[in-house]
Amino acid sequence: MTRNRGKWRLTALLGTVAAATLILPSSAHATAASDHAATRAALNAFQAIGGPGAGLYAGDRTGSWSLSAGTGTNGANKPVQPGDHFRVGSQTKTFTAVAVLRLVDEGKVDLDTAIERYLPGVVDGNGYDGNAITVRHLLQHTSGIPTNTPNPQAEPDGTYTLAALVRDGLSHAPAFPPGTSFQYSNTNYEILGMLIEKVTGMPVGDVITSRVIQPLGLTETRYPKPGDRSLAEPAVHGYRGVRVGPFFHWTDVTASLEPSLFHSAGAMTSTESDLAAFYQALVDGKLLSQASLEAMETPGAHAPYGLGLDRLPLPCGGVAFGHMGGVPGYLSFSAATSDGRRVSLMTNSEVSLNSEAAIGKMTAAASSALCENR
Structure with missing residues (x-):
């Protein structure tokens, strides 16, 4: 997730937890009411404590299918579709991690080199020593930089710079010495955004677009x-609100989020179908060297999380690799397996009052879909 309570809760709940054009099977097809009964029930359970709607897109190397519950626009009958756009929150972190690891593969960045070498003076003061925090620590959330409710200094136009986000994050004292424990923190990935910009000389969004999004043909991602709060159509509207039994109240926040508030930790928008394609391409080795992919997928000694990837152990055996995302209006998760199974699902509310329950229902629906394709 991109907010204070953090995406690390997925990991806790789970108990551990050269670019090429991607060619996927045919797009999602309609399903009969009796199809995917277990996954449909799991998606309905997720939506029942989530937003007005929820959608799921899944498949394997032979084809794809989708399910929907509720509505993507409150007060209308608009089932969530695989091509509908939404804010993906911390799924952005996996794109950022891939961009960093592509620089590693090119010999421009070393995982175990101190961040001070690349960004002199940035991680310094208030108990921090950039010579003790490595690139790997940042990618794996073992830097000691704590999670925080963001309160950075805005620019006059209401946008935020990466430098301002990082200063805000580092204004909080370290949670532990680098490399000794794990705490999920947006600041880690905002520092990595600065690293990407320093090494490439380009805005981090342009690097992710040119080196990850475009080579895979992810045209809806x-x-x-900064300042662009729009969401491409067709779009799933995002809501903030509460549920109390059968009663609920929703406030539309689709266009209220300033994306630069989360930047390289959570700014991106996409669709279920594009996200499923991205994670499948990643685990298939289409973006990184084998060594870098293995590093992404491998938990650390003090971290249940890899380098920008979570592990989802499946009840039918095996493991899927993916990431969760949450920003005001949206909660989502996408993952893929090495044998070609993939899933992406979302609901259009961050469900702040029952987030752990929602995450549990969400990962249960994802697991069901992936196991159906086993």
Whole structure:
């Protein structure tokens, strides 16, 4: 997730937990009411404590299918579709991690080199020592930089710079010495955004677009420029609100989020179908060297999380690799397996009052879909 309570809760709940054009099977097809009964029930359970709607897109190397519950626009009958756009929150982190690891593969960045070498003076003061925090620590959330409710200094136009986000994050004292424990923190990935910009000389969003999004043909995926709060159509509307039994109240927040508030930790927008394609391409080795992919997938000694990837152990055996995302209006998860199974699902509310229950229902639906394709 991109907010204070953090995406690390997925990991806790789970108990551990050269670019090429991607060619996928045919797009999602309609399903009969009796199809995917177990996954449909799991998606309905997720939506029942989530937003007005929820959608799921899944498949394997032979084809794809989709399910929907509720509505993507409150007060209307608009089932969520695989091509509908939404804010993906911390799924952005996996794109950022891939961009960093592509620089590693090119010999421009070393995982175990101190961040001070690349960004002199940035991680310094308030108990921090950039010579003790490595690139790997940042990618794996073992830097000691704690999670925090963001309160950075805005620019006059209401946008935020990566430098301002990082200063805000580092204003909080370290949670532990680097490499000794794990705490999920947006600041880690905002520092990595600065690293990407320093090494490439380009805005981080342009790097992710040119080196990850475009080579895979993910035409419905965007890293918005600061100030661009729009969401491409067709769009799933995002809501904030509460549920109390059968009663609920929703406030539409689709266009209220300033994406630069989360930047390289959570700014991106996409669709279920594009996200499923991205994670499948990643685990298939179409983006990184084998060594870098293995590093992404491998938990650390003090971390249940890899380098920008979570592990989802499946009840039918095996493991899927993916990431969760949450920003005001949206909660989502996408993952893929090495044998070609993939899933992406979302609901259009961050469900702040029952997030752990929602995450549990969400990963249960994802697991059901992946096991159906086993």
